[in-house]
Amino acid sequence: MRGVCYGILRVQALMLLVMAGFRAWFVLDYIPDGAPLVDFASAAILGLRFDLLVLAYLQIPITLWLVGASLLQSRGGPYRWLWSTRPYYFWSFFLFALIAGVDHGYYAYFQDHITVFAFGFIEDHTVGVLDMIWGMYPMVWISFGAIVFALLYFRFLNKALRIEGLSKTWPSRWTCFGISFLVFLITGIAARGSLGKFPLRARMASVSEHHFVNQSVLNGPFALKEALKVRAAESGRRRSIEDFGFSNPSDVFSELIGEPVAVTNLEDALAAISLRPRSGETIVPSLERPHVVIHVMESLGSYSLAFHSKDFPIAGAFGKYLPQGIFFERSLPTTNSTVGTISSMASGLPHLPGGAYLPQGSHSRKVIPTAPALAFQKAGYETNFLYGGNTTWRKLDQWLPKQGFFRVEGRQEIKSSLNLGVDDEAHFKVFDEHLFRYLYQKLKAAKKPQMYLVLTASNHGPYDIPSQATLPPLNPTLEYAARLLSPKVLSGRLIAFQYALNELGKWFDEMGKSGLLDNTLVVVTGDHNTMDITHFGPDELLNHYGVPIWFYANDDQLNNLRARSHIPAGHLNIFPTLMDCIGMEAPVLEPSLLSQKRLPFAMNGGAVGIDENGGFEFGPFGEQTWKWSSQDPLSLDP
Helix, strand or coil: CHHHHHHHHHHHHHHHHHHHHHHHHHHHHHCCCCCCCCHHHHHHHHHHHHHHHHHHHHHHHHHHHHHHHHHCCCCCHHHHHHHHCHHHHHHHHHHHHHHHHHHHHHHHHHCCCCCHHHHHHHHCCHHHHHHHHHHHCCHHHHHHHHHHHHHHHHHHHHHHCCCCCCCCCCCCHHHHHHHHHHHHHHHHHHHHCCCCCCCCCHHHCCCCCCHHHHHCCCCHHHHHHHHHHHHHHHHCCCCHHHHCCCCCHHHHHHHHHCCCCCCCCHHHHHHHHHCCCCCCCCCCCCCCCCEEEEEEECCCCHHHHCCCCCCCCCCHHHHHHHHHCEEECCEECCCCCHHHHHHHHHHCCCCCCCCCCCCCCCCCCCCCCCCHHHHHHHCCCEEEEEECCCCCHHHHHHHHHHHCCCEEECHHHHHHHHCCCHHHECCCCECHHHHHHHHHHHHHHCCCCEEEEEECCCCCCCCCCCCCCCCCCCCCCHHHHHHCCCHHHHHHHHHHHHHHHHHHHHHHHHHHHHCHHHHEEEEEEECCCCCCCCCCCCCCHHHHHCCCEEEECCHHHHHHHHCCCCCCEEHHHHHHHHHHHCCCCCCCCCCCCCCCCCCCEEEECCCEEEECCEEEEEECCEEEEEEECCCCCCCEEC
């Protein structure tokens, strides 16, 4: 039995060494300027505990097998048993190493270890995502490295688990029981990760005030385990009222409204809310209702737009329109995912953290009374959703009509109307130039006021743009360039970002020439952040998560918005603000940005929020808070 323990320890030692190698690779590849090097020693020690925890879970089946084989005195004794563990040790740890490698690449895109968003790979545009991965990473060399690692690891196992002189008969059952119990106890302690009151958890991975140092503690398999827990919570039913500390629905809506209210169902609550004034100032509507267009641009983050200049025309043709509108720079998306953002905006409801998205959850067949499109229909509008991809994605074609959208159109309708060929689209999407041309033609031919919720797709991987597209070269500033990953990885993403905004600018040009722009309210925002920048500090919430919310309207409306452009804003404020601008009344939960009574506040489903005082995040390392900087209105100080 001594030889069995010795063989297991040799294998575990190699596994720990490999896990430590992945951590060192992570630090060397992503370490930002200013990270305190002295704190990495503490991070490595705590990281070792997380590695031991992961490897203990891997060891549990082997330990149970050892207990059973030794007590049953299986044939071949310790020698045969230890040799037979090779396939399990090989495939299980090879899978763990593969997960660690995927986690390394995942961080480059999301600035985080594996999260629940990884499951979007299965549910999203899988072929497009695979093509994006192939273009972003040197997959041939990665595959070659994985094969070399597998061969070397298998060779090591052959040596580690073939111990000369190991007995082929088991010792007495009592001896086997005692040793097996000791191995099982050590494995259990390692799997718990702690001898203290609480087991080792992600929020305990905090050894430094620097965010990246704390990120270096965790490993890929542990992060995947945490993501699976969140995924399980999303898939199940939740008692949301109790989860958030309320005892009944009346308490929830009393907190929302600011005074006691008794409700028994959602309709009663909405009636109570709709009777209350939504803003301190409502614009008198014109005799003719204006068109309303909300452009939700794929992966449009705020950070890159701030660097638009003659030498770095990242906004393309849209750049000249930026000063003509009102830019709410302190703004957050309602979620960090596309489907979450669209479903929240279309329903008028915030996304429940840990809950299923509305088009796919238990409420997918219900009409939601707070849906803004229902109010626009009652006001005489034709309501439309337009997407550059397939409307069957996430069952939007089934769910959106229930929420008041008269037309739900996408890739197929655009291709058919414009007679597009195979060169006019990528894997799952038409190029943005065709989407905007289709939208312009629809607005030009409209006989009634139109409300459009538009979702673009060109800035979603794979980052293809038309071969004939001509864009000015990008020469980023040193500050911007310092944030980027390698140019080889990001060149396609930045060009797709520029292309999408350039085509948006051309749409504005056409709308202006035709006179349609004079009678159209336009909002431009992003579904979530760009995610093309990495190494953001923990106090850079807006750089990391923020999206622009940009309004274009007539002078009177812009003047009213301009006075409020400094306040925190979110996606759910967009429709109420537009309703105020054209004098509509509707039962909405979130206030207009014109409201004089609202408490400025914005929060997304990623547990990140901002208010008039500062920002906060409920992250894996607990709660972190900041206050707005007195030097820079967009910066946060500890």
